[in-house]
Amino acid sequence: MQLILTHENADFDAVASLVAAHKLYPTASPVLPRRVNRNVRAFLSLYGPSLPLVEPNTLPRGQHVQRVVLVDTQKLSFVRGMGKDIAEVLVIDHHHPPESKPQNWRFQCDQVGAATTLLAEAISSRLIPISPAEATLMLAGIYEDTGNLTYTSTTPRDLRAAAWLIDQGADLAVATEFLDHPLTPAQQQIYEGLREHLDIVEINGHPIALSWAESPPDTEEEISTLAHKLRELVEPSALFILVQLGENVQLVARSTTDDLNVAEVSEHFGGGGHDRAAAALIKGRSAQEALEELRDLLPKYVRPRIKVRDIMSFGVRTVRPTNSVADVARRMLQTGHEGFPVIDETGQVIGLVTRNAVDRAIQHGLKDQPVRRIMQHGTHAVHPDDSIERVRTLMIQTGWGQIPVVSGDQLVGVITRTDLIRLKPSAQAADRKRIAHLMEQAIPAPVLKLIREIGSAAAKQGYRLYFVGGLVRDLLLGQPVFDIDLVVE
Template sequence: MQIVTTHKNTDFDAFASTVAATVLYPGTIAVLPKSANPNVKAFLSIHKNMLSIYTSDEIDMNQVNHLIVVDVNRWDRLDGMEKLKQKQGLEISLWDHHLNDGDIEANWKCREDMGANITLMIRKMREKNETLTPMLATLFLIGLYEDTGNLRFPSTKAEDAHAAAYLLEQFADLNVLNSFLRQPYGEKQKNILFEMLKTAERTSVNGYNISFSKMDIEGHVGSLSVVIQMYREIMNVEAAFGIFSNKGQNRCMVIGRSSLDSLDIGTIMRALGGGGHPGAGSAMLKTTDPDAVEAMITDLIQGNQQASVQIGDIMSFPVITVSPDTKMQEVAMILREKGCTGVPVIEGEKIIGIISRRDFRKVRKDSALNAPVKAFMSKNIITIEPGRSPMQAARLMVKHDVGRLPVVENGRVIGIITRSDAMNYFYDLLPNR
């Protein structure tokens, strides 16, 4: 017997991938966790006669010789699969678009960074010339759109868009899609959002604009992910975290949303025992101390930032500099010959100014070209440390309307980062060093 399963709190990408496996592996039994997102449950309720779905309780695990796992790579996120974890001779196939380390050792796997897991499986279907019904095409497109934010999340790849086009060609129904992607937002969710906004605060963690909201809740409250997304958009921050404490159950639900690929919510949530993607994720913790949870998330963000690309990795060096007594005519020649738009002015080892092409607009007479650079340089010096991020550099340039930032360490200029350096990084144009 071969079965396919996915992670707990099943979302549409996981659900769609589970059903897709029954297409790619004929005779496979789809086994869903008991916990699924409300919109997935609604879809199942309406389409139950068109889909053959089981729970782990209905499967004789002793008969299973092939396990297919989709959209997850950890045993502890599967439901009711404990017997299979230690089973000798079990064949395991894995489909996962997360590249984080897991503990499921598969005989065969397809793991690739992609906006949605279903995209990987659609690729295989197209290779095999599988024919899809409009219902299946619609389900797969719902999964794809949900995990890529309608192709808007930074994690979205070109192949996700191609897969979406293919599913539309297979007559995926956008009206049905819209009805299930529009998650319920009622009076309870509205009240929670209102309470969150009343105590809303912004903070900065390693240059990221973040908002944490901590609330006590009782019982089950659905669609909190929708609330957090709305909260992030209203607060106009790059990431938002909702920390919901349920003291009656002695646990804490954490939901995060991010608009930046570099601030990977999925990585943070996996460290807390949950899961997700760069733009969205959640975790359930056995604690009711929201301050401790916030501190953990802050530490994780700082850790992620330290492990990512830093200014020291992309800055230009050695730095072309001039002294304060250098004549403007000589500076003009340096800028022209070196192809620079500006250079730091150094006295001893200390930076005292910046001279740029823009400053030459102050030169009204030709005779002024014989004047020292200190007469025309900008003394409003904005610098950055080598351990900061490219995003922080870009923000400083925009905020202060400057085209370059000297990189300073222990009071000395060790490099320089320009607008071009920052943009090259963001658009992956950096040469291999």
């Protein structure tokens, strides 16, 4: 017997992966978990009869399991008739594989937005036909795990897979209908409790939303939907909700920043997930107890937020309101700058003059006019310790493409749209993951643990820690690391 399994509390990505894996391994039975999210169950009530899913209580007993294909999870759950002596386990997942792998386990893991994407790619490459119902289910799987292709974990591969599924007859209207499901009365009661106990704390410059609630007796409601709804209400960098379910607590975590991997936090409580979405079932605890432990734990996992001082340009050039347009145009040509802050005789910022404004003025024969005639008036500025979000908001509100940076009454620099674009969060995250993987391969685990402890201590004191010397070369070349040199800034 061969089985295809996924995790309990299965979402669309998990169930879609079951069906997709069955297309690749048709002799294996895709077993529906005992607990399935409510919107998925509603979809299956209409389209389930046309899908090859098997209920766990229908499996025969006493059969030897030759292979288990595990999708959208790396934790093996045992089902009826399944012994512990399994010849082979194949994991197909979009999360990082574990550092230590069991001998008879194989991993096909890649960093994409949804596990369904990996399977849809394989189905497409093998020219295996799928039905419109299967295509719609798979599309819902990709859409749910990528936030309708908007989460930063979304990759071009997810978009291509979604487009291919639509080509195969996926009904976008049906998929989105089941993704946007109304709350049940019990969910509404839990949501009101979460709103009542909501607390926003700042950790290393990040607003983190924490909340807890109690579930009505004898209910098993989907909690992840409430996390998304609450996150839209407050827009934090990360959200952690804890819901009391009898004697246990369900933890659901979501993140919108690369500075906090919520899977690492969930693993502390015996759960898991990926960088931006994770969960854990905390047994034998109260929600308040788990919340206090979480508060103490989070500073160890939240990296300091990028500040204006980290990406600003120092030594900014300025002009006076009495400077002529022609003079400013000449300075722009010499420096290549797209604009200058305008300051008064006391050094206070009173406006901004841009290249576009200068070019238009010259075209209209105003080159001898003072800059105050064409500048954008305003005293808008940020401070070196302000967040990047503050800069983005100010640029949107004012239309200024560069914002002066002041410390006290002193103009110390400028931050531009180009500075923000260069951040490229997704590229930075990918680089961090690649470098972390290289470190795990080349540096012994005890030494790597020590390095991370040193890095955490440095971050708490506002210092930066750098690798220098031959270690950098050896990491990039995949060579063994024999000595480690660190520099603290």
